[in-house]
Amino acid sequence: xxxxERVLLDADPASTPNGGADALLRLExxxxxxxxxxxxxxxxxxxxxxxxxxxxxxxxxxxSGKSTLLNIVGLLDRPTSGRLAFxxxxxxxxxxxxxxxxxxxxxxxxxxxxxxxxxxxxxxNVFLPLLADxxxxxxxxxxxxxxxxxxxxxxxxxxxxxxxxxxxxxxxxALARALVMRPPLVLADEPTxxxxxxxxxQVFQLLRTFNQRxxxxxxxxxxxxxLAAQCDRxxxxxxxxxxxxxxxx
Amino acid sequence: MPxxxxxxxxxxxxxxxxxxxxxxGxGxGxGxIIFLSxxxxxxxxxLIDRTLGSQAHVIVRPREELPRVLPTSDRAVGVVTVERPAxxxxxxxxxxxxxxxxxRIPGVIATSPTISGAALAVRGDGxxxxxxxxxxxxxxxxxxxxxxxxxxxxxxLEGFGAVIGVGLASDLGxxxxxxxxxxxxxxxxxDAGGVQTVTGIFDIxxxxxxxxxxxxxxxxxxxxxxxxxxxxxxxxxxxxxxxxETIAVEIAGRTGLVADSWMKSNEQLxxxxxxxxxxxxxxxxxxxxxxxxGIASVLAVSVVQKSREIGILRAxxxxxxQVQQIFLIQGSxxxxxxxxxxxxxxxxxxxxxxxxxxGPDGTPTFPLTLETALYARTAAIAVGVGTLSALMPARRxxxxxxxxxxxxx
Ligand SMILES: Nc1ncnc2c1ncn2[C@@H]1O[C@H](COP(=O)(O)OP(=O)(O)O)[C@@H](O)[C@H]1O
Ligand SMILES: [Mg+2]
Numbered sequence: 001x002x003x004x005e006r007v008l009l010d011a012d013p014a015s016t017p018n019g020g021a022d023a024l025l026r027l028e029x030x031x032x033x034x035x036x037x038x039x040x041x042x043x044x045x046x047x048x049x050x051x052x053x054x055x056x057x058x059x060x061x062x063x064s065g066k067s068t069l070l071n072i073v074g075l076l077d078r079p080t081s082g083r084l085a086f087x088x089x090x091x092x093x094x095x096x097x098x099x100x101x102x103x104x105x106x107x108x109x110x111x112x113x114x115x116x117x118x119x120x121x122x123x124x125n126v127f128l129p130l131l132a133d134x135x136x137x138x139x140x141x142x143x144x145x146x147x148x149x150x151x152x153x154x155x156x157x158x159x160x161x162x163x164x165x166x167x168x169x170x171x172x173x174a175l176a177r178a179l180v181m182r183p184p185l186v187l188a189d190e191p192t193x194x195x196x197x198x199x200x201x202q203v204f205q206l207l208r209t210f211n212q213r214x215x216x217x218x219x220x221x222x223x224x225x226x227l228a229a230q231c232d233r234x235x236x237x238x239x240x241x242x243x244x245x246x247x248x249x
Numbered sequence: 250m251p252x253x254x255x256x257x258x259x260x261x262x263x264x265x266x267x268x269x270x271x272x273x274g275x276g277x278g279x280g281x282i283i284f285l286s287x288x289x290x291x292x293x294x295x296l297i298d299r300t301l302g303s304q305a306h307v308i309v310r311p312r313e314e315l316p317r318v319l320p321t322s323d324r325a326v327g328v329v330t331v332e333r334p335a336x337x338x339x340x341x342x343x344x345x346x347x348x349x350x351x352x353r354i355p356g357v358i359a360t361s362p363t364i365s366g367a368a369l370a371v372r373g374d375g376x377x378x379x380x381x382x383x384x385x386x387x388x389x390x391x392x393x394x395x396x397x398x399x400x401x402x403x404x405x406l407e408g409f410g411a412v413i414g415v416g417l418a419s420d421l422g423x424x425x426x427x428x429x430x431x432x433x434x435x436x437x438x439x440d441a442g443g444v445q446t447v448t449g450i451f452d453i454x455x456x457x458x459x460x461x462x463x464x465x466x467x468x469x470x471x472x473x474x475x476x477x478x479x480x481x482x483x484x485x486x487x488x489x490x491x492x493x494e495t496i497a498v499e500i501a502g503r504t505g506l507v508a509d510s511w512m513k514s515n516e517q518l519x520x521x522x523x524x525x526x527x528x529x530x531x532x533x534x535x536x537x538x539x540x541x542x543g544i545a546s547v548l549a550v551s552v553v554q555k556s557r558e559i560g561i562l563r564a565x566x567x568x569x570x571q572v573q574q575i576f577l578i579q580g581s582x583x584x585x586x587x588x589x590x591x592x593x594x595x596x597x598x599x600x601x602x603x604x605x606x607x608g609p610d611g612t613p614t615f616p617l618t619l620e621t622a623l624y625a626r627t628a629a630i631a632v633g634v635g636t637l638s639a640l641m642p643a644r645r646x647x648x649x650x651x652x653x654x655x656x657x658x
Contacts, residue, residue, distance in 0.1 A: 067656060071652040071655075071656070074564065076563075076564055076651045076652040076655070077650075077652035096568075096569060097568055097569070097570075100563070100566060100567070100568045100569070101566070101568075103564070103566060104565060104566020104567075105566065108565075109561075109564050109565065111561075111655060115561055116561075117259075117558050117561065117562075118263070119256075119259040119260060119262070119263040120259060128562070128565065129565040129566045131252045131255065132252050132562070132565065132566050132567040132568075132571060133566055134252075135251055135252050136250070136251060136252070137250060137255065177565065181566070
């Protein structure tokens with residue numbers, strides 16, 4: 001059993017080291033630079049704590065570093081400096097395989113565009129993360145995928161190839177995929193950015209529903225102030241710094 | 250079905266045109282290898298068959314008589330004239346013991362005492378130079394399958410029976426039951442005046458042998474060449490044709506006699522076969538290289554095309570190892586399916602060849618050696634090469650940085 005598998009099996013945040021307390025995600029002084037000769041400083045000392053079940057909007061102008069921050073939080077990228085703990089575990093010490101396992105089981109992703117595999121049906125796209133994790137196809141993963149597709153209102157589309165789905169439908173398939181591992185955290189980078197307002201509202205509503213039903217924490221990057229206003233907490237990024245962090249109510 | 254195999258199969262199915270292209274490429278490569286191997290080994294087998302059909306693996310004879318060295322002048326040092334002793338058939342001393350000793354050598358499966366000597370076959374006005382071969386039909390059958398070559402009559406050498414080739418028969422106008430006379434080089438005609446009766450006529454498939462060989466009993470040859478009770482050669486067959494030289498060396502070591510293997514006496518043929526094999530191997534190596542480069546470049550393109558999908562797979566929990574497997578498996582599958590296509594193609598080419606390439610009389614020039622072992626070997630090579638060619642693209646796919654890939658997508 002790998003280090004990270006053990007982490008996930010004992011995934012009671014209170015019992016994990018590093019004083020997990022109730023933080024799902026803890027960033028301390030995280031910076032990110034790109035380039036070696038000409039260094040671009042994208043993130044400057046980000047401190048952020050995300051708790052289980054939070055519904056958080058990440059806003060900010062284009063180029064302010066939202067995607068960069070999301071990639072770091074999603075364990076797809078490593079910070080240049082600073083500390084990052086997911087479920088209380090310091091991820092700096094983990095190797096790629098451990099990070100992959102932690103990410104696969106702990107974090108779901110919804111991207112803005114192009115995020116389904118066209119060689120697979122909607123249902124297969126949904127259970128692909130489970131298939132990668134378990135190594136073999138089984139009935140349970142297909143049932144789980146069908147149930148999630150029903151939840152996002154696509155039970156009739158399970159066998160469709162993704163190219164035959166509309167933009168809103170694809171985004172809902174992606175959402176079902178992000179949830180199939182039952183992760184404690186889902187990261188969504190402008191999930192409605194490419195949709196008309198009606199489909200966008202529908203997708204956003206689904207995020208909210210899953211947040212409330214399963215207690216999944218969501219970090220949603222959005223440009224849309226009306227959507228941000230519907231979140232419990234809005235973190236505003238400006239030039240790689242957190243400019244404001246406001247909680248509703 | 251494992252995850253990586255599922256994804257690999259889907260990717261191959263998705264990339265229809267590319268997949269077909271690469272399958273045809275591998276298929277043509279495998280087909281060429283199958284056809285070429287079958288052609289070369291068929292050709293070589295039939296050449297060796299023809300050579301060894303009428304020839305012993307090893308021929309044992311007495312040591313050469315020491316040549317006499319005549320000094321040409323008092324002053325010239327090292328310049329000598331070597332005078333060979335007059336040609337006559339000589340006997341192997343204590344040949345029965347030598348034969349028993351040879352029989353004990355591992356790998357020897359048959360031995361036969363024989364006498365070979367030059368003579369004239371005379372009938373009426375006609376006279377032909379021939380090679381008289383005194384044999385014991387029973388033991389000689391273990392060396393050369395004479396019955397296979399017999400066209401008319403029987404292989405009956407009792408008394409003064411003789412079996413001759415079709416060439417000699419037509420030259421001297423002999424048929425079964427006719428008589429002719431053998432006259433050995435020394436002028437001796439043996440008893441009964443060397444008169445033989447044709448009991449059979451053979452066609453050995455070799456014009457020279459058909460015109461020259463006269464098979465008689467050991468006893469007839471002994472009296473013809475004045476070797477009462479003796480033999481001039483012992484012919485040996487080994488279990489394995491390419492083991493002949495080893496056996497020859499062993500015989501020479503144990504008996505002190507001269508032992509020539511077919512490999513030594515057909516050195517030119519062997520050199521020819523060997524260079525044929527190595528040029529065929531070289532062609533195959535280049536075919537394999539071309540196929541490998543083809544697979545590698547198609548997969549490399551596919552990795553670039555799929556880089557965003559690879560990033561998504563990585564983001565959703567697919568390990569580097571699994572990503573690498575996805576592409577390695579594609580290489581193996583292409584090798585496997587390509588070899589199925591290629592084997593079919595190779596067999597097709599083989600049929601085409603055997604219908605087109607016929608001798609003047611319409612019979613196939615030689616059979617191709619198409620066998621399961623060749624298919625299995627070629628398929629194994631194709632799968633191995635497919636997997637190896639996929640290694641570089643697969644590594645590249647596994648190394649992709651998911652953050653980079655998703656962002657740029
Ligand atoms: N791989 C990279 N190399 C260099 N600069 C980058 C790279 N990725 C992002 N950046 C820069 O970092 C800044 C923030 O980008 P990003 O996080 O995508 O912003 P946002 O998502 O808020 O629009 C931009 O100025 C962008 O050009
Ligand atoms: Mg962005």
